[in-house]
């Protein structure tokens with residue numbers, strides 16, 4: 001029976017009872033008006049009529065109470081069932097089905113609900129299979145990569161870690177998987193360093209030296225943030241991080257072989273170059289014999305080239321020292337003016353050749369002494385002054401000087417030459433880098449070695465330069 005029939009039946013029954021009640025009341029009234037209410041003949045009729053009215057009244061009240069309870073219940077029950085069904089689906093129970101075949105109004109709703117639940121179940125089974133097979137693929141890829149990989153979720157718990165990573169971290173899979181990497185790192189130095197580098201963007205990311213596979217190996221770590229844009233494409237959400245360790249031992253070994261090779265070659269080159277220079281000196285000695293003009297020109301050009309070769313050999317040798325970590329500083333107390341004078345002396349010929357005027361700024365009484373490897377700092381100043389001369393126009397002026405500042409001593413070399421584009425202010429300190437379009441000959445090594453030398457002293461080397469206005473290279477050292 002559907003709700004409509006139930007409603008009609010209930011209301012019909014109630015209406016019939018009310019009509020009966022009214023009819024009985026009318027009959028009763030007629031009896032009362034037709035006879036003398038006090039006459040004995042009227043009494044039985046009246047009593048019967050009253051009895052019927054009471055019985056009908058009570059039945060009507062019962063029917064009304066029954067309808068009042070039963071009718072809302074018949075409507076409420078299927079709605080409750082539907083609500084429960086929706087809740088089950090919301091809780092991912094896609095097996096929930098509704099059976100309302102006896103409730104005509106809800107039959108269609110229940111059928112649609114069941115159809116939706118069926119589709120959701122199939123969809124979930126499919127996506128689950130997809131996700132599981134995707135996971136298997138990723139696991140296979142991760143495990144087949146011979147570089148250590150660690151995957152962290154956004155709470156920095158280890159989601160996956162391959163055999164190589166377990167090996168270098170000296171961990172077992174069961175003690176690492178699903179554990180907080182930060183907690184694990186308290187007992188694991190290597191993991192601590194990786195997490196520190198992952199968290200702080202300014203941590204120095206130098207290759208890691210790890211004892212793995214019974215030998216010393218070098219690894220370069222890279223940190224890849226994983227972001228999701230599936231929910232809101234404009235608002236990427238951090239999902240976690242991937243830590244990759246690339247085994248660079250082979251490159252390190254090759255690099256060190258290259259360093260040894262360059263070091264040997266440049267060292268071996270120095271002796272024959274010195275011999276050439278010595279022979280040239282003898283050749284120029286008037287006591288041995290006079291050279292004609294052409295021969296003099298040739299000998300000066302040989303000297304220039306030999307000097308350049310010697311410079312390059314010494315730069316390469318210095319570079320190999322830095323790269324091999326063999327930079328042996330022999331510090332001693334030095335007056336900054338001595339370093340400046342050395343640099344000027346070493347560059348004077350070159351400066352005279354181009355008509356460059358070297359000016360010295362040196363407030364004698366205000367400059368304290370330095371405790372540095374004077375040879376290395378003098379080499380840097382010589383190199384900076386040589387650059388200032390080489391990158392200036394003829395007959396320009398160049399300033400070399402020193403001053404005291406709050407933290408120590410500043411040694412500087414300033415020129416008024418071509419200047420350096422701000423784009424290259426960082427790169428000029430990289431090995432072999434030369435500003436594109438530089439015509440003056442050079443190796444691109446001087447500034448990078450200079451920076452290494454100064455940093456080895458705990459100081460800094462920086463540049464202030466503007467295109468077309470010149471450059472100022474500043475060495476800052478602690479007094």
Ligand code: ADP
Pocket residue numbers: 387388391415417418419420428433434435436438441442443444445446447448471
């Ligand atoms: P090199 O001078 O041998 O090429 P450096 O390492 O000394 O190597 O310098 C790197 C580059 O920086 C140079 O090639 C040049 O382009 C630029 N540079 C260095 N010093 C100056 C300067 N004083 N003025 C303009 N450019 C400079």
